[in-house]
Amino acid sequence: MTDAHNDSEAGALRRRTNTTRRVAATPETASAPMISDVPLAPADGLVATPRYHRGAPAAEPQPAADAAPRSSRREQRERPSFLQQERHEEPARSGARGMLNRLGFSLAPGVAERAIRDNETLVGQHWPGPRTIAVVNGKGGAGKTPTTVLLSAVFARFGGAGVLAWDNNQTRGTLGWRTDTGPHDRTLFELLPEADRLLGAGAQSADLAHFVHHQVREKYDVLRSKPMRLAQENRLHSSDIDAIHAVAAKYYRLIIIDSGNDESDPMWLRMIDHADQIVVATTTRDDHAEAGALLLEALEERDERSADLARRSVVVVTQADRKATPADVEQVVTGYRDLARDVVSIPFDHEMVDGHLRLSALAPATQTAWLAAGAAVARGL
Secondary structure (H helix, E strand, C coil), X not given: XXXXXXXXXXXXXXXXXXXXXXXXXXXXXXXXXXXXXXCCCCCXXXXXXXXXXXXXXXXXXXXXCCCCCCCXXXXXXXXXXXXXXXXXXXXXCCHHHHHHHHCCCCCCCCHHHHHHHHHHHHHHCCCXXXXXXXXXXXXXXXXXXXXXXXXXXXHHHHHCCCEEEEEECCCCCCCCCCCCCCCCCCCHHHHHHHHHHHHCCCCCHHHHHHCCEEECCCCEEEECCXXXXXXXXXXXXXXXXXXXXXXXXXXXXXXXXXXXXCCCCHHHHXXXXXXXXXXXXXXXXXXXXXXXXXXXXXXXXXXXXXXXHHHCCEEEEECCCCCCCHHHHXXXXXXXXXXXXXXXXXXXXXXXXXXXXXXXXXXXXXXXXXXXXXXXXXXXX
């Protein structure tokens, strides 16, 4: 009996064990943690570290809400940029300092050379949009044509191409006589009928070569008048000036206009309407200086825009007479200081008296003076 009882209890134990094994092997219980995987209760003074199920990826720790974001290595590292290093001034290239530099020294330029470099920078700049300069004086022989030619040469030499000298003179303008002739003899009278075509979308800048005369050495173009014709045959209407100026403004960045002597002529008045800057040309002769001063005073009374042009004008005083003294030049310069924004004097140079005018043919001191005149004009554009 006892043996039978024992056998019965042993069978029951085996059945409970098998049942337990089957339950442990079911999918629902296969992922359940073992006893050793259950976190232990923390002891006093200690913090229990939970252990995760074998094979499960550990969760990354999350930063605190108020933690600052980490900066990149580029943000952490501060270094000077190679592109922002200070550039040294170019050594002197003229005068005694320039001579010593050619022997191996490295001397900075002096005050005079720095002033020349500043003026070169001023006349070499390009403005956003075309600019028009009117060279004026109601008296013939006051130096308007030499001023137009040499200012054009200065701006073209240091600022590159895109400069036009335009002869807007109904009384035998001599701009074409004092500049080089191109491969044709055309003038503004041949350009005018072609204005609409030149303003069209299909026109090209090279088309202007049929009408303007390029100055190969000085790098600017000349639009001539026809001085062989009588004044009544050279007169243009205001609308004609508008059309010519529209063509010039489309193809050139700087337009310098040589004007006639009749300040009441529609050609002259319309030129003033298009001008961004006025240059009064005069010599040391009393009648030339007085004519220029009267013109500025008349412009101040014409309208507000003309008055502004007069106040911002530049006066160029050329010493056309070799016998003129420094006191004669200073008298004219001083007399214009209250009428204009700036006054520049040009020394006598025999290359300016007759014939073709070339900036490169002038004496160094005369070239420097014309550069200063160009810089004075550039400040007002």
